[in-house]
Amino acid sequence: MSGRTLYDKLWDEHAVQTAEDGTTLLYIDCQLVHEVTSPQAFEGLRLAGRAPWRPDSIVAVADHNVPTEPDLEEIPDAVSRHQVETLDANCAEYGLLEFPMGDPRQGIVHVIGPEQGITLPGMTVVCGDSHTSTHGALATLAFGIGTSQVEHVLATQCLPVRKPSNMLVRLEGRTAPGVGSKDLALALIGSIGTAGGTGCAIEFAGQAVEEMSMEARMTLCNMAIEAGARSGLVAVDDVTLGYVRGRTYAPEGSAWEEAERRWRELRSDDDAVFERAVVLQAGELAPQVTWGTSPEMVVSVDSAVPRPDEAEDLARAGGMKAALDYMGLKGGETVTDIELDRIFIGSCTNARIEDLREAAAVVRGRHCADNILQALVVPGSGRVKAQAESEGLDRIFTEAGFEWREPGCSMCLAMNADRLEPGERCAATSNRNFEGRQGEGGRTHLVSPAMAAAAACAGHFVDVREYLA
Amino acid sequence: MTPFVRHRGVVAPLDRSNIDTDVIIPKQYLKSVKRTGFGPNLFDSWRYLAPGDLESDHARRPRNPDFVLNRPRYQEASILVTGANFGCGSSREHAVWAFLDAGFRAVIAPSFADIFDTNAAKNGLLTVQLSEAAVRTLLEETEQTEGYQLDIDLPEQTMTADSGACWSFDIDSQRKRCLVEGLDDIALTLRHANRIREFEAARRAQAPWLFDRFGSP
Numbered sequence: 012m013s014g015r016t017l018y019d020k021l022w023d024e025h026a027v028q029t030a031e032d033g034t035t036l037l038y039i040d041c042q043l044v045h046e047v048t049s050p051q052a053f054e055g056l057r058l059a060g061r062a063p064w065r066p067d068s069i070v071a072v073a074d075h076n077v078p079t080e081p082d083l084e085e086i087p088d089a090v091s092r093h094q095v096e097t098l099d100a101n102c103a104e105y106g107l108l109e110f111p112m113g114d115p116r117q118g119i120v121h122v123i124g125p126e127q128g129i130t131l132p133g134m135t136v137v138c139g140d141s142h143t144s145t146h147g148a149l150a151t152l153a154f155g156i157g158t159s160q161v162e163h164v165l166a167t168q169c170l171p172v173r174k175p176s177n178m179l180v181r182l183e184g185r186t187a188p189g190v191g192s193k194d195l196a197l198a199l200i201g202s203i204g205t206a207g208g209t210g211c212a213i214e215f216a217g218q219a220v221e222e223m224s225m226e227a228r229m230t231l232c233n234m235a236i237e238a239g240a241r242s243g244l245v246a247v248d249d250v251t252l253g254y255v256r257g258r259t260y261a262p263e264g265s266a267w268e269e270a271e272r273r274w275r276e277l278r279s280d281d282d283a284v285f286e287r288a289v290v291l292q293a294g295e296l297a298p299q300v301t302w303g304t305s306p307e308m309v310v311s312v313d314s315a316v317p318r319p320d321e322a323e324d325l326a327r328a329g330g331m332k333a334a335l336d337y338m339g340l341k342g343g344e345t346v347t348d349i350e351l352d353r354i355f356i357g358s359c360t361n362a363r364i365e366d367l368r369e370a371a372a373v374v375r376g377r378h379c380a381d382n383i384l385q386a387l388v389v390p391g392s393g394r395v396k397a398q399a400e401s402e403g404l405d406r407i408f409t410e411a412g413f414e415w416r417e418p419g420c421s422m423c424l425a426m427n428a429d430r431l432e433p434g435e436r437c438a439a440t441s442n443r444n445f446e447g448r449q450g451e452g453g454r455t456h457l458v459s460p461a462m463a464a465a466a467a468c469a470g471h472f473v474d475v476r477e478y479l480a
Numbered sequence: 481m482t483p484f485v486r487h488r489g490v491v492a493p494l495d496r497s498n499i500d501t502d503v504i505i506p507k508q509y510l511k512s513v514k515r516t517g518f519g520p521n522l523f524d525s526w527r528y529l530a531p532g533d534l535e536s537d538h539a540r541r542p543r544n545p546d547f548v549l550n551r552p553r554y555q556e557a558s559i560l561v562t563g564a565n566f567g568c569g570s571s572r573e574h575a576v577w578a579f580l581d582a583g584f585r586a587v588i589a590p591s592f593a594d595i596f597d598t599n600a601a602k603n604g605l606l607t608v609q610l611s612e613a614a615v616r617t618l619l620e621e622t623e624q625t626e627g628y629q630l631d632i633d634l635p636e637q638t639m640t641a642d643s644g645a646c647w648s649f650d651i652d653s654q655r656k657r658c659l660v661e662g663l664d665d666i667a668l669t670l671r672h673a674n675r676i677r678e679f680e681a682a683r684r685a686q687a688p689w690l691f692d693r694f695g696s697p
Contacts, residue, residue, distance in 0.1 A: 027672070027675060027676055027679045028672065028675060030654070032652075032653045032654050034654045036669065036672060036675075036676070038676070038679055038680070038683065040683075040690050041690075041693075047510050047511075047572075048571065048572065048573070050513035051513065051514065051515045051573075054513070059664075059666070061666070065680075066694075066695045067691065067692050067693055067694055067695050068690075068691075068693070068694070069694060069695065070694050075510075076511065088511075090511045090512075090533075090534055090535075091511055093511075093513065094511050094512075094513055097513050106695050107694070107695050108694035108695045129693075129694075131689070131690070133687070134690060139571060140570075140571055141569065141570050141571040141595055155571040155595055156571060156595070156598075157571055157572075157573035157576075157595060157598060157599035157602065158515075158573040158599075159573060159599065159602035159603065160598065160599075160602070162666065163665065163666050163669065166666045166669075166670070167666060167669040167670055167673075167676065168676060168680070169669055169672075169676055171654070171665060171668070171669060173652065175594075205498055205565060205568055206498075206564065206565040206568070206591060206593070209565070209591065209593065209594060210594065239565070239568065239593060239594070241594050241595065260693055260694070261689075262689035266688065266689045270687070270689055273687070305498050305500075307498075326497065326563075330496070330497055330498070333496070424502075424507050424570075425507060426507045426508070426510065426511065443500070443502065443569060443570075445500045445502040445503060445569060446502070446503055446525065447502060447503070447506055447525045448502050448507075451506065451525055451531040452531075
């Protein structure tokens with residue numbers, strides 16, 4: 012019998028039972044809850060006369076709707092406020108731990124999970140949010156679910172699911188300075204497509220991954236869903252354990268010793284079989300910039316926007332043409348000639364302290380270009396914000412003309428007041444460049460924090476490697 | 481959940497790949513705490529000429545005459561045929577609720593994104609996966625024949641056109657059963673409550689640090 016992958020091991024450990032037809036009842040160790048995808052689940056629970064199976068396994072936080080302007084006492088938008096208050100009321104009714112607005116622990120759900128030690132290696136973690144794949148960076152089986160499944164986990168602590176297949180992505184070599192895990196993720200999606208990982212759990216491995224910090228691994232796993240994979244994973248190593256140790260909800264003392272012993276086994280066996288494998292040479296990559304309305308529409312910063320007439324087939328050419336029309340671009344345009352209106356540094360992809368340090372290192376001694384209407388820096392959590400302020404990063408940003416905001420999802424999906432106006436063009440460190448994602452008619456280019464910072468200073472895209480030279 | 485056994489309805493074509501859930505239902509409607517009322521906002525940014533929100537009177541918003549679903553012949557459509565990787569992106573189940581609220585019962589595509597596909601099954605919206613070639617044929621037939629209808633028979637796993645053309649499709653057996661019988665799958669899981677409790681007790685013994693972590697005791 013061949014060995015097992017990391018994903019196999021996590022799956023087997025949480026399988027309550029598997030039916031003859033292959034449906035597994037999977038035990039869920041922790042559910043993270045936010046205000047947008049939970050109200051209908053709590054209502055469903057109440058209507059059926061049920062209650063949460065294990066309230067001690069749930070953490071709630073409001074992030075999607077919260078305003079990020081400083082010093083707000085309450086949410087000005089009444090509809091958003093009602094949704095956040097509904098979460099507060101549900102948490103109070105069922106005795107759930109919530110980090111409410113204004114709490115220093117509040118932040119984007121996928122930032123606070125690892126940060127607080129809520130997410131631990133070897134767990135199953137679900138959340139009604141597709142970017143739950145982020146938590147797989149800690150060798151956690153984590154995936155996004157819909158509201159019906161949120162209710163299912165609340166009611167039963169389990170999900171009936173079919174096991175996805177195993178996919179291995181090896182990122183070989185060492186990335187150049189100025190090229191980060193966001194660039195690797197975008198290049199991978201450009202290579203395999205946004206459906207390239209559908210039906211799979213992706214394990215990331217290889218030298219570039221081994222040398223990454225935990226936060227860089229989170230960025231990589233966060234973007235696994237943009238490749239269609241519900242889960243991303245990285246094996247446990249000293250970096251993982253070093254990150255988890257001492258966090259608020261991590262075990263201590265003898266429990267830590269026992270946990271560490273078990274977590275050390277969370278890696279794929281040498282003879283494990285993956286149904287699919289992809290190799291990417293990380294050392295050869297340049298910083299990436301998306302040009303279209305799907306994350307797979309991406310090129311290197313030192314190249315040009317592709318031409319539809321050079322597409323492989325008619326269907327693809329049609330998709331490219333529609334995307335270029337929406338984006339207000341022409342095939343053949345040089346990427347570094349594209350001028351920006353707004354800059355967004357934030358989101359569950361890139362709003363951790365290392366992301367802000369990376370952006371600040373580029374901004375230091377520079378200023379936003381005159382054509383930039385707004386450059387936002389939105390820390391991923393209250394804790395990230397406090398850490399950045401203790402390092403003086405907030406002053407670097409504000410002195411350069413950036414706005415320094417309160418934590419939240421913000422302009423990644425524009426459910427709060429932070430949004431693009433129709434036709435405006437934004438360099439964003441978030442994860443989706445879909446039509447209207449950052450505001451109806453808005454045009455999004457996905458980049459790394461360093462690239463967004465450089466674009467803010469230049470007013471157009473630049474190869475950040477020139478700034479760092 | 482409303483059971484899905486057989487359904488006959490008008491087919492509408494939306495010839496585009498990688499349609500994401502942000503396009504199916506834009507973010508401003510996600511502020512609702514209800515499951516209903518999203519029908520007028522299905523493909524909102526394509527359907528209307530200007531943005532709206534939860535408080536808009538959608539009946540009065542000017543419609544985009546170029547958007548295929550606004551054409552009179554598709555007003556009664558209940559089956560959508562569309563491109564690959566349908567429903568990618570955000571996990572928002574509102575996308576499925578919008579389809580149902582707009583009167584759709586089935587979506588046919590070469591492939592679906594995982595989360596959308598799961599959400600659809602939980603709500604009685606049938607997703608039918610067909611080959612690229614079969615979807616291309618359906619897109620063309622729908623365009624060419626006004627009032628083009630399909631008869632979907634889930635127990636038989638077939639779709640039949642008035643011309644007699646017939647396609648069979650695959651579906652997960654458990655999903656089929658839940659759809660046909662309109663089952664509450666939470667109740668199905670709770671039948672195994674004792675087994676879950678046993679598993680939980682063993683897990684607590686193995687990994688006690690994962691228990692009694694959060695919330696009020």
